[in-house]
Amino acid sequence: MTEAAPFERIQCQWCQSMNEKTATACRACGAPLDIRNLVSESGWREAPRIRDMTEIHFSSSTCQVEGEIVPAAEINLGAGDSIFFEHHVMLWKDVNVPLSVLQLAGGMKRAFAGMPFIISVATGPGRIAFSRDATGELVVLPLHPGMELDVREHAFLLSSHQIGYSFIRVKGLTNILFGGQGMYMDRFITTSTSGLLILHGYGNVFERRLAAGESIMVEPGAFLYKDSTVTMEVEFQKLSSGFFGGASMSLAKMTGPGRVGIQSMYVHHRSE
């Protein structure tokens, strides 16, 4: 943003944080600041490819992004900071970093639906690292106060403790049976303090900002995250083959206003 020049600061175009003029990567989300954005003509912006070993700062902690094909997030927790996550994404940790469990309402119901209802918490000081099980990208989303984000189940890698966690049921039976998308989405809400949310998307990740009333049809398996202001409904299409019943295809119709994030590869999760 050229307007920022008088203040000798540059704004990160991924997360809007202000950075030192000489910075080459955003302090808050790790996005490279010295290369151009990759935006397709259709309006999708590629999630920034974070350079190997980039450091990201949140409250009194740091996160270092290591590797590129299946990147790991290594967190150096400051005293008093904590993060929460699903236990299957843990890669390694210091021996003396305490772990606890987040108390959640409605967890039992979700457990019966085949989801883990245990969200683990790690508290600083100390180091703990996370990664997921397939080629992809880390999507670093610093959440500013008042943000509300819905995320595909199992797609979040970790979240800082300032962010409120809940989950919502995806409405409509077609979502469950045909959408390829589970019954629940994780919802992350910030109130008065900013926090850090890191997702892992399979393949490449793209984001697009929909205007109010603007729609896009997305393969449900590709859905990664959305602002809670974006609505999602499943539309059905029957494909007749002329032989048997044919196949049917369902697409999620996402309608703005707000951001929509998709992944280019879809890995089916059974039960984890």
Added chain:
Amino acid sequence: MFCVNCGNQIRDDQNFCVGCGSPAKRPPATQPVTAPPQQPVATQAAPAAPPAYSAPTDREDAPDVQSSGGNCQWCGGPIARGLTSCPRCGAALSMPEEVSPSGWAQLPGRKDMAKLQFGNSFCQIEGTYVPVADMKLAPEDSVYFTHHVLLWKDPQINITTMSMKGGWKRLMGGLPLIMTQAQGPGHIAFSKDDPGELIPVPLQPGEAIDVREHMFLVATSHVQYDWLNTGVWFTTQNGDDSETHYPIGMLMDRFSAPQAPGLLLLHAGGNIFVRDLGQGEAILVKPKALVFKDPTVRMQLHFEHPAAGYSFWGNWGNRYLWLLMEGPGRVAIQSVFEPTEGEGGRITNSSYATRQQW
């Protein structure tokens, strides 16, 4: 020139020492003389921040090179003066084809967001791990695909099924029975579900290409789609059970452009390598590594028995199964592929095969 690390001689066209792998140090004057690197359009870029970051430049980061006219190294298409990549296949001029001494060429480098043109429509290739083909279809253009590769689309784009002759045969081969079609105007995007590369294959009238099953991503409506028997099979015996295996599938897709030029997009796993075989030149490849070949390339099975201390083992247990490809024509392979089913079994019969006992 000699390697500063190990003293080995380095040819002028080599960037690394073949003896020890050290980068070849060369004076900057040997850089190819090209038009001055085009400055990226700095509309939104940070205001002239000092270039503090100076990591070694990757092929992807190399500055754009403008064409001074001429044809694409990869697909032969004309590249108008001033363009930085081939409009037909997306190959970037700053990333020339890299050929190994053995003759395999890597797919030409393509910059993220490279744009191809077909008819009045465009295709942008986005991402690097699992690339997306993002089509902007003009009203008169349409593309076809199998429905599971659809990633997203504009709401107004209509998807219909395509009628296919011989659908039964296709079903028996275990291949997708339903082809779907999307008609412009609007945007629609496709991707597969494994890390790999997108291969744009521009087809000129009269050209054809044979593609192994499951490689197809999307094609423009000018591309004609047909299939043929591979004629490559073998049977294994296990007790009373006999089983027939098709190491490259029972059927192979043949794509051609009978009248108008068309664009075919394939997706293969890992990295893709291509070589052009001369008349009568042969190469052995693992069957499942095959991505595509020119119709002029002949293929057959080849069994290889390595020399062993005990000839008994050499005859039976230890045997490698290859696909022998014989030119003239191009052959493409992928670096990620599944093992060949039945390879270790007791083979009782097969399609025409040659044998090598070491």
